[in-house]
Every structure is written in C-alpha cells, then in structure tokens.
Amino acid sequence: MLAWTIYISFLGVLVLMLLPRDDARLARITALTTAVAGLIVALMGSFQQANPAEIVTITKCAWIPTLGASYYLAADGISLTLVVLTGLAAVAGILFSWNIEKRTKEFFAFYLALIGGVYGVFLSFDLLLLFVFYELTIIPKYFLIARWGSTRKEYGAMKLALYSFIGSHLVLIGLVATWAVARTSLGHASLDLKELAQATLPLEFQKWAFPLTFVGFAILAGMWPFHTWAPTGHVAAPTAGSMLLAGVVMKLGAYGCLRVAMVLFPEGARMWSGTIAVLAVIGIIYGAGVALVQKDFKFVIGYSSVSHMGFVLLGLATLNTVGLSGAVLQMFSHGIIAGLLFAVVGRMVYDRTHTRDFGELEGMGLSRALPFAGVTFVLAGIASMGLPGFSGFVAELQVLMGAWKAFPVAAVVTGIGIVVGVAYTLRAVQKAFYADGADRTNMTHGAHALEPISIPERLAAVMLIGVSLVVGLYPSVLLNWIEPCLSSPLFERLLKGGAL
Amino acid sequence: MEVLKLAAPETVLVVIALAVLAVDLLALRGQPVSMRFGIGAAVAGLGCAATMLMLLGRHAHANLFDGMLVVDPLTNVVKAAIVLLTLFTVLISTAGKFTEHVGEYLALILLATVGMMFLVSAEDLLMIFISLELLSLSLYVLTAFNKRNIKSAEAALKYFLFGGMAAAFTLFGLSLLYGMSGSTNLHRIAEGLAGKGMDPLLIVAVVTTLIGFGFKVAAVPFHLWAPDAYEGAPTPSAAFIATGSKVASFFILAKIMMIGFAGAEGSAAWRTFISGWMPAMALLAALSMVLGNLTAIAQTSLKRLLAYSAIAHGGYMLLAVMANNEAGMAGLLYYVITYGLATLGAFGVVQVVEDATGNDSIISFTGLSRRAPALSLCLLVFLLSLGGIPPLAGFFGKFFVFSAAVGADGNHLGLLWLVILAIAMSAVSFYYYLRVLKAAYVADGADVTQATNMMAVPVATLAALVLLAFLVVILGCAPALLMGLLQAGDQVGH
Amino acid sequence: MNGFPWLTVLTLVPLIGGVLVVGMGGQKQLARKLTLGLSLLSLGIALLIWKNFDAASGDLQFSERLDWVKSLGIQYHLGIDGLGLLMLLLTAIVTPLSLMAFWHNHDRSHIFGALVLWLQAGLFGTFTALNFFHWFIFWELGLIPAFFLVKFWGGPNRGPAATQFFVYTMVGSIGLLLAFLALRLATGSFDFIELAAMAKRGEISVKLGDALGWKSLSYSTLALLVFGLAFLGFAVKVPVIPFHTWLPVAYSEAPSPVTMLLTGVMSKMGVYGFLRILLPIFPEQVRLVLTPLLWLAVLTIVLSACAAFAQRDLKRMLAYSSINHLGYCLLAMFAAAGAATMVNQPELQKAAALNGVLLQMFNHGLTASVLFLFVTLLEKRSGGLRGLDDFGGIRKVVPVFTGLMGISLFSSLGLPGLNGFVGEFLVFKGAFPLAPWTTAVATIGLLVTAVFLLTLIQRVFCGPLNEKWAKLPDLTASELWLVIPSTVLMFVVGIYPQLVLGVIDATVVKLVQQLNF
Secondary structure: OOHHHHHHHHHHHHHHHHOOOOOHHHHHHHHHHHHHHHHHHHHHHHHHOOOOOOOEEEEEEEEEHHHOEEEEEEEOHHHHHHHHHHHHHHHHHHHHOOOOOOOHHHHHHHHHHHHHHHHHHHHEOEHHHHHHHHHHOHHHHHHHHHHHOOOOHHHHHHHHHHHHHHHHHHHHHHHHHHHHHHHHHHOOOOOEHHHHHHOOOOHHHHHHHHHHHHHHHHHHOOOOOOOOHHHHHHHHOOHHHHHHHHHHHHHHHHHHHHHHHHHHOHHHHHHHHHHHHHHHHHHHHHHHHHHHOOOEHHHHHHHHHHHHHHHHHHHHHHOOHHHHHHHHHHHHHHHHHHHHHHHHHHHHHHHHHOOOEHHHHHOOOHHHHOHHHHHHHHHHHHHHOOOOOOHHHHHHHHHHHHHHHHOHHHHHHHHHHHHHHHHHHHHHHHHHOOOOOOOHHHHHHHHHHOOOOOHHHHHHHHHHHHHHHHHHHOOHHHHHHHHHHHOOHHHHHHHOOOOO | OHHHHHOHHHHHHHHHHHHHHHHHHHHOOOOOHHHHHHHHHHHHHHHHHHHHHHHHHOOOOEEEOOOOEEEOHHHHHHHHHHHHHHHHHHHHHOOOOOOOOHHHHHHHHHHHHHHHHHHHHOOEHHHHHHHHHHHHHHHHHHHOOOOOOHHHHHHHHHHHHHHHHHHHHHHHHHHHHHHHHOOOEHHHHHHHHOOOOOOHHHHHHHHHHHHHHHHHHOOOOOOOHHHHHHHHOOHHHHHHHHOHHHHHHHHHHHHHHHHHOOOOOOEOOOOOOEOOHHHHHHHHHHHHHHHHHHHHHOOOEHHHHHHHHHHHHHHHHHHHHHHOOHHHHHHHHHHHHHHHHHHHHHHHHHHHHHHHHOOOEHHHHOOHHHHOHHHHHHHHHHHHHHHOOOOOHHHHHHHHHHHHHHHHHHHHOOOHHHHHHHHHHHHHHHHHHHHHHHHHHHOOOOOHHHHHOOOOOOHHHHHHHHHHHHHHHHHHHOOHHHHHHHHHHHHHHO | OOOOOHHHHHHHHHHHHHHHHHHOOOOHHHHHHHHHHHHHHHHHHHHHHHHHOOOOOOOOEEEEEEEEEHHHOEEEEEEEOHHHHHHHHHHHHHHHHHHHHOOOOOOOHHHHHHHHHHHHHHHHHHHHEOEHHHHHHHHHHOHHHHHHHHHHHOOOOHHHHHHHHHHHHHHHHHHHHHHHHHHHHHHOOOEHHHHHHHHHOOOHHHHHHHHHOOOOOOHHHHHHHHHHHHHHHHHHHOOOOOOOOHHHHHHHHOOHHHHHHHHHHHHHHHHHHHHHHHHHHOHHHHHHOHHHHHHHHHHHHHHHHHHHHHOOEHHHHHHHHHHHHHHHHHHHHHHHHOOOOOOOOHHHHHHHHHHHHHHHHHHHHHHHHHHHHHHHHHHHHHOOOOEOOOOOOOOOOOHHHHHHHHHHHHHHHOOOOOHHHHHHHHHHHHHHHHOHHHHHHHHHHHHHHHHHHHHHHHHHHOOOOOHHHOOOOOOOHHHHHHHHHHHHHHHHHHHOOHHHHHHHHHHHHHHHHHHOO
C-alpha cells in the first residue's frame, strides 16, 4: 500500500510531462491531485499498519543479485512518521505554489519527482535502493531552485547540489566499504539493512566508517560546519522549494544519519557521539545567533532551520530512546513549521511585496495589509520557538531530556540557544509585521496594492498549523509510532546500555 | 570451415561493409547526401542488427588456433555490445553533413567494428596486435573524414602519430613477453612467467605494454591526443572512438593483464606497494581521474569536455581492471558498455546542436530545453548517467566497479584509497555535467530569438537518441539485465 | 475523582471565547460586550467553585486526572486547594476590571478582548495544573497574549519593552524546562504532587544524582544546580532583584489595563510557582541556600522601595512598588521554609507567615490592579500624562477620585483597616521569629514605601493646584461602578480577613506540614 506513494508521484511526473505545454491550470490540478492521493495513501497505509514496532515488508524482490541488493520497501514507525510528513509537505507546497505561472508543468514535474524520491528514501530498507532514491532527489532540487528561484538562485542551487553530491559520495564510500566488509563477516553479499545491522562489523572499521557516513548524511541535515548550503539554498529557492528543502530534504539527511549510519555502526556512533553533540550544540547556538542579525527575512528562517536541525542531531547524539524519539519528532515538527514559515515569507510576503528586506518591510505595516499572513507567522513563530502546545515543544522536550541524560552541559547550553531562538523570532515578527514606524498613509496604500491571501494559501496554512497543534497537544499520535520501533531489534545494539 | 562458422558475425559485417560501399558507388551516385546516408545506414543498420542476433543467439564455445579466435558467451556479449554501439553510431551519422563519401564512411565504421570484434576474440599476442591495427587504421581515417575542416586533418595526424607510437610500444612490450615466455598465447605466457619473479625485463614488458594501451584508452599521461581528436573529428567519428573502441580496448587490456600477467600483479594497496602491474596502473588510474576531471571543469567546448570526462572515466575503469577478478571484469564491462551508450548519446546530441548552431560550445546549448525538449531530456539522461546519478546506468557501473575494487581482497580494503579518490573525483565531475545542464535547462533570456525558435532534430537521430536514453534508464533501473549476461559469460569463460 | 470538570470548563470558557471574539471582528461593539460577558461568566464559575469548595480540607479538590501522553508519563492532572482557589478568584476579578478599563479604547478592541481572554485562560490553566507538561503550556500561553497586548497598545517604547519582557521570561522558562526535564529523567514523573511526595521522603536529590550521574559533581551540588534553574524561572516572573529589569519597562510601557493584569495576576504566577512547586519539590535545596535567599528577598524589598522613591513616573513608581510588595511574600515564604529549630512553635509561626503570603498575594493583586486602574482613569483625563510632577492639587477638582485612589494607596501602604495591613502584619509576625535579622532589615522597605506613597499623594493631589487641570472631570457614574466594588472589597478583607483566611487556612496547614520534613 505505502509503496504507492512512490509510484503515484512518479506517475504524476509522467502525466505532467504529457500535458499540453501552456495549460498551467491543468498542471496545477494534476499536481495537487497527485500529491493529495499520495497523502491519502500515506495516511491510510500508516494507520493500517498494525504494529509500528515491526518492520513491515511492503515489497521485496531480487534486484541485483550479484551485489545482494533487492528491491526492498518496508516501513516501521519512523518511516511512517516521515512518510506522513512528506505527504503533508507535498500538498502544502503545491497549494503555496499555486501562483507559479512560468513553465508550470515543468515546475510541478520536478516537484513531484523530488517528492517521489523522498518517499522512496523513507521506505527503502535496502541500502543501495535507499541511496538511489537519495541521489534521485538532488537533480529536481537543483532545477527547482535554479529555474524558479530568486536571489542568486544559480549560485544557491549549485552550492546545494554540490554539497548534496559531496555528502552522498561520502555515504557512497561508506556504503561500498560496508558492503565489502559485511560480505566477509556475513559470508554473502548483502545490502539488506536489517541483515547488515546484525552483522558485527569490526570496531576499527566502524571507527572511521561511522563519521564518514554520518557526516555524509549530516551535510544534508545542515550540521554545522557543513550547513552553509542551507541558508543560501533556502533563500534562493522558490517558496515550494524552500518548503521542501526545510520540510523534507533536510530530514532525508537526518533520517540517513539515524537509519544508516547509526544503525550500521552502533559502536562507531558511541565513539563519536560526544563530537556530534558538540557540533549539534554549536549549530543550535550559531544558527540562532546568526538568524538574530539578518536583514533578509528569509535568511532568518534559513538560519533558524540550521538551528532547529541542531536539535535533531543533538537528539541523535544522545543515543538513548528519549533523545532519538525526540529527534524523530523534531524532524516531523520542523518539517511542518519551517515549511509554514517559508511559505509566509516566500509566498505570502515576498511574492506580494517583492522585497524581503526588513528595512523595507518595516514601513509597510504588513499586519494590517495582510492580517492573515501576520497571524500565521506569529503562530508558526510561536511553534518554531518551541512554546508548548505546538509540536516543536514536545520534540525539544524529549531531545533536551535525552541530552540531560547524556550530556548535561549540552542541555544547559542548548537552553541559551532556545532563548536566542525566541529573540530572533520576535525580532522577525516585529520587523516584518508589527513594526512601530509604519506610517498610516503608506499602510492603507499598501493594503490596496497587495492582493489578499488566496484560498489555497489559507487552506495550506491552516492545515499545517492544525497538524502542529494536534501533535503538540496529543503527541502520542506520533510517539506511538516512533517509540515502539526504537525498541525493535534494529536499534537494539545502538541503544544497548542507553535505554531509558 | 569452422573458422567461417565461428567468425560468421564478423564475416557478415565485412560483407555488409562491402555491400554498403558497392550500393553507394554503383546505385546512388549523384543522389543527395541525405538519401545516400539514409539508404547506406539502413543497409548497415540491418547488417548490424543481424549480426547482433547471431551473436546473442549462439552458445558456441570454441578456441581456434590456440587462442587466435576464442568464442565464448562473454565475448559474444561484448561483441554484441560493440555492434550495438556501431549501429547507433551509424544512426546518428545519417544526418551528418561533413562528407559526401557516404559509402566509404559507413564501410570504414563497419570495418573498424570488425577489427574490434576480432580484438575481443583474441587471446594471442599476434592476433591482438593485428586486430588492434585494423581498428586503429580505420579510426585514423574516420577522424580525418571531414576534408573541409582543417581541424579534422590535424586531429587525425595527431591521433595517427600518437597511435603509431603506441603501437610501437605495444609491439615492443609484446615482443619482450614472447621472448621471456616463448609463446604468444596469453595463458601460455602466464605459465611461462610463473615463478620467475619480477625480473627487470618483465618490468619493462609490463611498462611498455601499459604505455601502449595507455595511449589506446587515453589514460593520463598518454591522453594528449584525445581532446584534439574528439574536437576535430566529425562528431560521429569522435563518438565511435570514444565508445566502441573503448569497449574493445578495455576488454583486451583487462584480458592481457588478468590472464597474461597473472602472477605479476604486485600490489597497490595503501602503504604496501609491491612492484607489478598494479601499482603502475594505480598511478595511471589516479592521474586520469584527477587530471581528467579537473581539466574538464575548464572546458567550454562540449566535445572537449566529453573528451576529458572520457579520460576520467578511463581512470575509473582501470580501477575495475585492478580488481583483478570476475567481479572486476563484469563491472568493467558493465561500466564501459553503459558509459559507451551514454557517451554516444551525448555526442549525438552535440552533433544535432552543432549542425543547428554551428559550434559545440556550452553556450550554444543555452535554452535547449525550450528549443528541443525531447533532445534536452535525452542530454539530461546521458550526462546524469555519466555523472553517476542513480537510477541511471552510469551509477550502477560505478557502484559495480567500486565495490569490486574494494572487495577485491576481502576484508583488507587495500584499494579503498583509490576508490575514495575515484568517488571524490566523481563528485567533482558532477559539477561540469551540471554546468551543461544548467545551460540547457536554467539559463535563458540571453538570446530570446534563439530561445524561442524550435530546433529541427533529424528523426532518425532523435529516434536513436531516445532509444539510447531508454537503454540507459532501463539498464539503470534493472542493472541485472546486462549484469546477468556478463556474469553468466564470465563464469563460463574462466 | 473525576466529577464534573469544573476547572477544565473554567479554562476553556475564555480559551474558546477568545476565538469567538476574534471571529466577530466586524461588529466591534458586540465583540466587546461578548468579551466582558465571557469574563463575567468566568467570574461566575469561579464563584461557584468557591461555593462548592470545602474550605475545611487542605486537600486538592475538583481533581481531574486523565492519561495524556503515556509514553512520556504525562497526565492531564488538575486540582486546586485554597491557594489555587484564591488565585482563580483573583484572576476572575481582575480580568473584567481590566476589560472595563479599556472600554473606551476602540483600537482593535476585539483583538484586545481576545488576547485578554487567552491570557486569562493561561492564568486559569497555570493555577489549576498539577502536571508540569500542561502547566508549562499554560504558563507560556499566558506569555504570548501579554506580549502582544504590550506590543500593540503600549507606549512609545513598546517594541523593545515587549521583547525584553518576553525574552527575559523565556530565559526563566527555559531554566524551568531544563530543571523539570532533569526531574522527569530522575524520577519518571512530571506530576507536582508526586514529586513533592518524593521530596518529602528525601529521594529527589539522590535520584537526580543517580540518573544524571555527572561524575565531577556531588549529588547535592547537582540537585542545587537543578534547583537553581527552576528558581530562575520563577524569580524572573515575580520578579526578584536582580532579575527584575524587564518589569518597570514593561509595566510602564504597557497600556494601563494590561498593566493591571500583569501586576495583578501575572506576577502572582511567580509567587504561586514558588509555593506550589519550588518549595515542596526542593525543600532541601532551599534550606541549603536559605540565607542568601532571605537576603535576596530583603534586597528586593529595600531596593525596589528606594527605586520607587526615585521615580518620576506614576506607573514606574507603582511598578517598583509592586516588586516591593511581592518581596514581602518572598521573605515570609523563605522564612517559613527554614528549619527553624530555635523557634518556639515553629508550625504556628510558619502558618502565620504563609497565611500572610497568601493574603498578601490576594491583596496586592487587588490593590495594585485598582491602583493601575486609577492611573488609567487619570491618563484618560490628562491625555496620557502621568508624571509625578505633571499634576498638583487636583484634590480640589476631583475629590471623589482623590478619595478613592487614596484608599487604594493607603491599602497598598498597609494602613490598618484596609486589606494590605492584615497581609503585611501576618507576614512580619510570622517571619520575624523565624528570621529576625532579615525581617528587621526588611522593615526599612515598609518605611520607604510609606514615604514614596505619601510623596505621591502629596505631589499629585495636594499642594497648589496646577491651573492646567482646573477643569479635570471627576469620576463618572460608570467609573464609580467600576471602582467602588473593589474598594469595598478592600475594606471587607481588611476588616474581616477571615473571608480569605478561611479559604486558605487548611491549605496553609498542609503546606507547613509539607515543608516540615
């Protein structure tokens, strides 16, 4: 059932390619239908899965027998969480790109290809297959940004593509080496994640293979100091692009860190967890600090993503159940919230005012001209700063709890990061929407000039806020998926001695 | 008679070559070039198709004249692949405007193919050398075929001089081998060399043979002819040099090294170098990968870019030879074949664009996605495959090669350093492929009139390119299709 | 145990009401009336709860308990004792007052109403929650509307003021959050009551040490660190000097109706937190650093009084006076938390002190709100002026205003017969035997308070009439209706403190037991 999320997306790409060139409306509707179908399948498939702790096989057939690679799609609770996130982000992204007029059909084709790849990564339990889907996302990403982006789009796109590519090549080295080593210890060639996780890889090997693979994935997760693609990429990307980048693509990296690097090299993870925690905390503080001094609205959100992904990495580094579960939840939560923030900045504000400079926005009195955008941003900002009631809080709560256990200093220092996070969010809220200096005449003038927030935008915003609230108030809805699968055999060796 | 039976595919191709020549000379004199190309290509194409069917249909197993002509499933597959590449070369050359000597051109291509096929079948030094020369001579002429272009002649001369030198080196090396072992058969040579250790003469033999083949496969530092030849030669010729000839050369290189020099491998494992052909080849591979990729970044002509990228790919393929086992051989063949398909396709696109805009600089690809959507989609597939993006064939080629190299010596991961270098360089290569795609897909507005005009794409070429792209995608999604064939052949062969 | 969920209903009424009010954006008049109606409804429910409250029992009543997030051990747990009830009543009384004080301001009044209602919901939630998880939700929920109330309707410097207020409070909140995560890790519980029970058995610091196992730190230091983090959270909210710098700015920049809420109830969240959470859960740690804490309280009292004396702005002066009054609560509270081994009948003294604290909380909430209400009225008349030297002699022009505001000022000063007196008396009566030195020094604060409040009266109401204000209108009938009930309440509590003490007595006894381990 869940495998259809992938197929539907690629089917959508095909259909879009066959559509007439100039019918933007049809392209939009096709894309939306595809994404909604994907979301529905994702939801139905997820809620049908009886036992999220198990890895439920969806399809498994031989693919490249020489290498021991198989076409193996499966899902456990963590996959489910992220698949649902992908579905939500996909639908929201399309609703927020309703106004794309330039080569609409191609835009949505690339968009759906990206989505399909992302679904694929989250559902693959074969290393090679996972890697294939992982790389598959790079190209659409590049074109989405380079073609439909803004501000230094080609630079941003190229930087992102190269960073992703370098990261994935680090992973490739790890992958090839693991394959070779595991073949000796297993006695046969295998790329099955479950099987590889059982193979005891030599300690010496894990010691260098883990950081290689982890960093390879973490580049895409925006780990400091490999994060520099993130702000430029996010800023350059079109709205839907940044939503997907922050919403799901960064999650690919984090997911890879957890699912591949940490599961395959548990001892390596233990050896390096301290270093990762330090980098994660630096990322949290640094991202927040830099966001505090930005002049460009979108850069604020871009850096905030770096900061928030730091929480994911910190959660991973804790190597205990609470921390890991918090990391996964944070992936979900950040996906929703960052997507919404980018939508407000990119679609609701920038597409209408054609500026993201705080200096100019301050004079516009946007809270009166675009009240819906203001309220949405405030809510998203509240969620983003980790105030309770929204999903971000529960995630950060768990991550911090895990961190208290593993690295108390990190937990306390992270606290500072949260406060800075509050500060930059408030600053952005005030500068962009509720600036004091806005003179009234300009305001009323602006109010007439700006087109009102459209229905698709409202729908998508309400959907995202709603999801964040539901998860924030009743986190069990996701925790019931995430937590049990952390006690599955896959994570047994990783969490050995770290159980909580 | 058995020779004729076993060499039937080759024979058919020779006959077809003559037929094409005859038809063109006798029946089509005075007709427009396009028509002559059309009919000639149809005949040649049918011949190729027939040959392929013959090759894939038979399960013969034979070794004639002590390795002069070896026929086994593996060579059949390789030959079929070569013929397939030839077929596509013929198809993309149909739209060519570079010559009026259509018959000669097509016949030469087919004859070169015959040379390759004999090369693939040879396990004897003499036969190897003879077929190599048959191949090379045809290619020199093909390079010079555009008589109106001075660059073409220059390229051919360069290619010829370098090639002649390479042939001399090869011959020297082979003669030393014969002198040391008393045989020209590869298996016999290995037996003769066994137990002698690395005496200086053997080292000279190894080095000179490597130099000779290094020229042939354009490995750094013997690559200097390649960019000029690719740039100057008519595009289909360049494509043919870069693809079919590569398949054959690499196959025979691997055979000589793995069979003939068995026992003289030495080791290229990190920090434990032992003299033999491995470390020498490791050096070639590393240099090719690094220089090929870095130089490619600076290119503005797409053909030169492809030339340098070919050099880099040659480096990866040497890695597969160094794996020195069945997996390496299978990986090498998979790599070189899929690389051939993609490169051929890329050259095909260059040919179309060159015809339409007059040059092959990257700038002339600007806005291609608007002017010729299908063509640019093909280009996307080819270049991404070359860049090693899954799920295209190029990625799996790389994966097979790298995994074979890493896994060559069990748990020791001796060649890992080279693989890491290769992977790092392949990340670099992504940049310049993407630059081309950026021109095609992203950049526009610079030249509005050009960007709005649709580009005329010859139907046969487009069909060939789409088919090629389709093959690249299929072999990417289901690499087991080709890999299965290669491996089945390989296991029987060894 | 789970009867009719009165407390949930009480919280939900303003929460949902706020949404309704925003939804009525167009009809401002109606929205305003609806807002007031809802706040009165809340008051009604609060009174109903009071009526059904069993004052004789110090136990938690109206409990509600539901599983919420099982995997994290989070329950939805509500309940109130006398302390909670008192705070609920205070909130319910102050909110309509604030709304009515804003009645004539038409600037986005529906949003104002909604924000106030949400703030009220946050307060109700905070005062009833017994599980950290949703307690924290409401604790923060109160913050957001407050931020926007200051930001939208504040004075010229409102932007920085609002930000400073928010960020400072968040710093505290993060401290709290970290502390509770540590506790959750160590004990597996987020429940205040369970945690307090563990603390009484002396398990907390051991568990903390075991769970966090931070090698270089001893168990007690670690526990102290966690205590410090939690302390920070409440200290900022109250605030305790030196964490107070946000307060004068925020109080003076906020529109006065909002300041009423800030000082009247939001500052009580801090004190409430000390009583409900910090002291019961960290009794050992409090005792360990008791002396510094006491001196901190004294510092708060004395410095804020002096600072108030130095102010030339009515609102800033009252803001500092607010800090000063809450300082008494802290003093008594810390005094009561001590071991008090040398004192006769320590339970009795502690009970007196804590009674004083609770009463003082209520009184200050009432008096300070009313004082700011008067400032609002004054500002409305003076066109925004509120400097100490801007007026003079207006007593002749507006006698009723002067009289009523004077009553409130005297109540704040602690004049016998008014509510302020009883609270302060009990505070000092209880605290003196428990911590004689500090209490003695703290009396300086009383003195300075008297001085600056009298200065206020003198500068504003007495002396030669400033001609500018010769035509200042006196209180209107509707304003009287607004002011008189509260003033009456001041007298009632002053003369018959049993009205409040009756509610809290049993709770205080329980609290004292809790602290006497």
